[in-house]
Amino acid sequence: MARVLIIDDNYDMLSMLKMILERQGKHEVIACTNGQEGLEAAFSEPPEIALVDVMMPGMSGYDVVKRLRADPSTERIGIIILTARGQTVDREAALAAGADDHMTKPANVEELLKRIDELLNRDKAQAQPTGVMTLPVFSLKGGVGVTTLAINLASVLQQIAPVALLDLAPATGQCGFFLGMRPEKHWGHYLENQTTPVAALVQKHTSGLPVLLAPPLAGQYGWPNVDAVTAILAQLTAMARFVIVDMPPLLDATAQAVLAQSHRILLVSGDDVPAIQVTRATLQALQQWKDRLLVIRNAAAPGPRPPAEAIQKALRVPLAVDIAYDPAQVTVAAKGLPLAAVQPKTPLVLGVKRIAQQLLTR
Amino acid sequence: MQRTNKVIAEFFAQGYRVSGTYVVTKRPLADEIYDPTTNYLQLEEAYLSPIMDPAKISAYYTLTLFDKSNLDFVLTADKKDGLRRDQSYGMGTYKLQICLTVPFFEITGHLYLINRNFNPRIYLSSDAGIFITLLDVTTRSTFNPDVSYQGAVALINRAHISFFGETAG
Numbered sequence: 001m002a003r004v005l006i007i008d009d010n011y012d013m014l015s016m017l018k019m020i021l022e023r024q025g026k027h028e029v030i031a032c033t034n035g036q037e038g039l040e041a042a043f044s045e046p047p048e049i050a051l052v053d054v055m056m057p058g059m060s061g062y063d064v065v066k067r068l069r070a071d072p073s074t075e076r077i078g079i080i081i082l083t084a085r086g087q088t089v090d091r092e093a094a095l096a097a098g099a100d101d102h103m104t105k106p107a108n109v110e111e112l113l114k115r116i117d118e119l120l121n122r123d124k125a126q127a128q129p130t131g132v133m134t135l136p137v138f139s140l141k142g143g144v145g146v147t148t149l150a151i152n153l154a155s156v157l158q159q160i161a162p163v164a165l166l167d168l169a170p171a172t173g174q175c176g177f178f179l180g181m182r183p184e185k186h187w188g189h190y191l192e193n194q195t196t197p198v199a200a201l202v203q204k205h206t207s208g209l210p211v212l213l214a215p216p217l218a219g220q221y222g223w224p225n226v227d228a229v230t231a232i233l234a235q236l237t238a239m240a241r242f243v244i245v246d247m248p249p250l251l252d253a254t255a256q257a258v259l260a261q262s263h264r265i266l267l268v269s270g271d272d273v274p275a276i277q278v279t280r281a282t283l284q285a286l287q288q289w290k291d292r293l294l295v296i297r298n299a300a301a302p303g304p305r306p307p308a309e310a311i312q313k314a315l316r317v318p319l320a321v322d323i324a325y326d327p328a329q330v331t332v333a334a335k336g337l338p339l340a341a342v343q344p345k346t347p348l349v350l351g352v353k354r355i356a357q358q359l360l361t362r
Numbered sequence: 363m364q365r366t367n368k369v370i371a372e373f374f375a376q377g378y379r380v381s382g383t384y385v386v387t388k389r390p391l392a393d394e395i396y397d398p399t400t401n402y403l404q405l406e407e408a409y410l411s412p413i414m415d416p417a418k419i420s421a422y423y424t425l426t427l428f429d430k431s432n433l434d435f436v437l438t439a440d441k442k443d444g445l446r447r448d449q450s451y452g453m454g455t456y457k458l459q460i461c462l463t464v465p466f467f468e469i470t471g472h473l474y475l476i477n478r479n480f481n482p483r484i485y486l487s488s489d490a491g492i493f494i495t496l497l498d499v500t501t502r503s504t505f506n507p508d509v510s511y512q513g514a515v516a517l518i519n520r521a522h523i524s525f526f527g528e529t530a531g
Contacts, residue, residue, distance in 0.1 A: 055381060055409045060419045084370035085381055085417075086439055087511045093417030104439065105370070 002120050003028045003045070007038035007064060008053040008082070013105070017051065017082075025113050035059030039067055045350055046074045046357055049116050052099070054083035054090070062097040069098035072320045073354040078119030082107060132237045133263040133359065138247040138255075141278040144270040145300040147174040148329060148339075150246040152352045153266070154209055155338035160360070161241035164202065165211045166232065168258065170223055170248045173214035179205050180336020181213060187232060188215030191222055198235035207341045212236065226257040233261055251285060264359055265292045269315070271305050276314050283317060293317070294358060298351070299325035320358055323351030371444075372437040372511065373405070373428060374501075377466055379416045382408035382426060392446040395436060395517050396491050403428040413466055413503055431492070434464040434522050437499065437513035444515025449495065456480070460496060463525040464518060466504050470529075471496030471516055482526050493517045 004027045008014045014031050021027045030047065032038035035056055042050065050068065054061035061081055068074040079101075081094035086104030094102040101115055137150040147169075154165040166187075167175035176183045185201040202210045212232070215221045224232065236243045245258055259265055265286065269279035279295070286293060295317050299305055302325045312319055326348035332339045340349045369391050373380040382405035384391045394403060408426035409419045438444035445453075453474035460473045473496055486494075499516040503509045 055407070055419065055422075057422050057424075062417075062419075084439075087372075087416075089417050089509050089511075 001026045001028065002048040002116070003030070004116065005030045005032065005038060005042055005047040005050040005077075007032045007035060007050065007056070007061070009033050009056040010053070013053070020109055020112075021116075024109065025116060027116070035061070035064040038064055042068055042074050042077065043071060045345075046077060046354055049078045049080070049119055051080050051082050051112075054081060054085055054094070062093060065094070065097040065099050072318055072358065076358065078116075078122070080112075080115060080119070082112075132241055132243070134233060134237060134243045134245065134258070134261055135264055135266060135359065136245040136247045136258050136262050137266045137268060138259070138282075139268040139270075139275075139278070140249050140251065140282050141270065141275045142249050143300060144268050144275055145298040145323075146249075146268050147178055147246050148300070148333070148348070149266065149268060149296065149298060149323075149352065149355075150244050151175060151178055151209075151338045152340040152349060153355060154242070154244040155207060155340035156349070156352050156356045157242045157244070157359075158207075158209055160356070162239065163209065163242045163244065164236045164240035165209060166236060166243060166245045167211065167214040168224075168229075168245055168248055168255075169214045170250065173216060175211055175246050176213045176216075178333055178336070179209075179211065179338070181205060181211065183213040183216050186213040186215045187224065188221030190232060191224060191228060194228065194231065198232055199239055202236075202239075205338075206336075207338055209338065210240065224254055226253050229254050229257050230261065233258065251282075259286070259289060262289075262292060264294055265289055266355065267293050267295050269295060269297050269311070271297065271299055271303075271311075276311065280315055283315065294320040294355065296321045296323065296351075296355065298323045301325065302327070321351050321354045323348055368406075369438070369440075369443045371439075372513070373408075374413070374434045374437070374464075374467065375428065375432050376434070377413050379411045379413050380405075380408050380426070380428075381411075382406070382428075390445070390447060391436075391438065391443055392449070392495070392515075392517060395430060395433075396446055396493055398492065401430060403430050403433075413509075414506060416503070416506075416509055431519070431521070433519050434467065435469065435501070435516050435518040436493075437501065437511055438515045438517075439513055441497070441514040444513070444517060445495070453495070453497075459529045461525075461527045461529055462518065462523050463504075464522040465524075467501045468504060469496065469499060469501045469516060469518060471499035473497075480528070482528065486520060486523065486526060492520055494520055 018029045018031045021029050052061040079099045081099040081102045084105045091102040139146050154163045157163050202212050297319050308322045324347040326346050328346045367386045369384045405426040408423045410421040454476040456475040458473045461470045496516045499513045501511045
C-alpha cells in the first residue's frame with residue numbers, strides 16, 4: 001500500500017482512478033483537480049507516487065512535474081504522466097519534464113497498477129542496499145531543535161526498521177530529559193568498562209524506542225574518545241538498521257569521528273541571524289562531507305520567519321526540509337513522548353517524515 | 363478503463379496541433395466531421411500547441427469552434443472514434459497503402475476500398491464528402507521530420523491534399 005496523489009481536472013477520470021487504486025491497488029489516494037492544489041498536497045505530505053494529467057487549465061502537468069522535481073521534499077516521488085496525448089513527442093516531453101513514466105488514457109487498469117508497483121519496488125530497491133545507516137543530527141548552535149528532531153526521526157524510522165537512538169550530549173542527557181527516561185544505564189558505563197556490551201546499556205522507552213542515554217553528569221565518566229565512540233557505533237549498528245545520533249554542538253575529534261562514519265548528516269539550522277551564520281560556518285567546516293549533508297530549517301520557537309528562499313540564498317545550499325513551528329511539541333514533550341508517536345499529522349512530524357522519505361529514497 | 367462519452371482527438375490546422383475533447387451526444391466524431399451540411403465542429407477543452415513545439419501547451423480554451431474547411435486532418439487513437447457509423451460495419455476489402463501531403467505534414471496509412479479498380483483522380487475529385495479516411499496512420503511533420511504522430515484513424519481534408527500517391531504493398 002502506498003500514498004498516491006492523483007492530479008486530473010476531469011472529475012470522472014479522477015473518481016474512477018481513485019476507486020480503482022483504493023479498491024484494487026489498496027492504496028491511499030489523494031485526489032486533486034488542478035496543479036496548484038496537487039502541489040500543495042504534495043508539499044504538505046509527500047506521496048510515494050503521483051499520477052499527473054498533462055492537459056489541465058492553469059498549470060500543465062509538465063509544470064507540475066517540474067515543480068515536484070525542483071523541491072527537495074518531493075524530488076524523489078515516482079511520477080507517472082497519464083494523458084490523452086499519447087504521441088512519442090508527448091512521451092519524450094513527459095520524461096524530459098522529469099516524469100518516470102508516461103501512459104496514455106484511457107489506461108489499462110492492470111497495466112497502471114503494475115507500473116505503480118514497479119515504481120514502488122524501484123524506490124524500495126534504491127533504499128535497501130545501503131543497509132545500516134548512521135544518521136547524526138547536528139548543529140553547532142544550541143536551541144535549534146536537534147534533540148527534538150533526533151527523537152522524532154528515530155520514532156518515524158522505527159516504523160520501518162529497527163532503530164537505535166544515541167544521546168551524545170557532552171554535559172547532561174538531552175534525550176533522556178525529553179523522553180522522561182532516567183539514565184540508569186548510559187554510555188558512561190561503557191567508558192568505565194569497555195568490555196560491557198553496549199546492547200546491555202540500551203534502555204527501551206515506553207514507545208518501544210531503544211535509546212543509549214548520556215550519563216547524567218558527564219564529567220564523572222569523561223567524554224568518549226574516537227576509539228570509544230567508534231566502538232559504540234559499531235555495536236549499535238549491529239543491532240539496528242538506523243542509528244540516530246543526537247550530536248553535541250561540538251566539532252572535536254569525537255564528533256568528527258561520528259560524522260565521518262555517518263551515511264547522511266542532518267544539519268539543523270534555526271531562523272535567526274546567529275543560527276544562520278553558524279550554519280554557514282558549519283557548512284564550510286563540513287565541506288569534506290558536503291555530499292552527505294541534508295540541511296534542515298527548523299522553527300524551534302514561534303514568531304515570524306524569513307522566507308525559505310532567503311535562507312537558501314544566505315546558506316547557498318538548498319533546504320532539504322523546512323519545518324514550521326509546532327506548538328504541539330511543547331505539550332507532548334512535557335509528557336516524555338515523541339510527538340511522532342502520538343500526533344502523526346502535526347507540522348513537525350510531517351517535516352520529519354519528509355526527512356525520512358529523503359533518507360530512504362536517495 | 364471504462365469509456366466515456368468524451369473523445370479526445372488531435373486536430374491539425376494551419377500549423378497548430380489542437381488536442382480537443384469532442385462530446386459525443388447524438389453522433390460519433392467522424393459523422394460530425396463528414397457531415398456536409400455543417401461548417402463548424404465544436405470542441406470542449408482544447409489545448410493548443412504550435413507544430414514546431416508540439417508538446418508545449420501554449421493555450422487552453424474551454425470551448426472551441428473549428429471551421430471544418432480549414433482543418434488539415436484529424437487523428438484519433440481509437441479506431442471506434444474515427445469511423446463513421448456506416449464505416450464501422452465495414453470499409454471494403456481492398457487495402458491500399460497511401461502516402462499524401464497536406465500543409466506541414468506527410469501522411470501514410472491504409473485506404474480501404476470496395477472496388478479493386480482504383481483511380482486516384484476519380485477518387486479525389488468525385489467521391490462524396492470533404493474528408494477521406496485512412497487507417498493505421500503515421501504522420502510526419504515536414505519541417506521537423508523527427509516528430510511523428512501515430513493514430514488508428516486519420517480524417518483528411520480532401521481539399522488540402524497537394525500530393526497523393528499509392529505505394530507498393
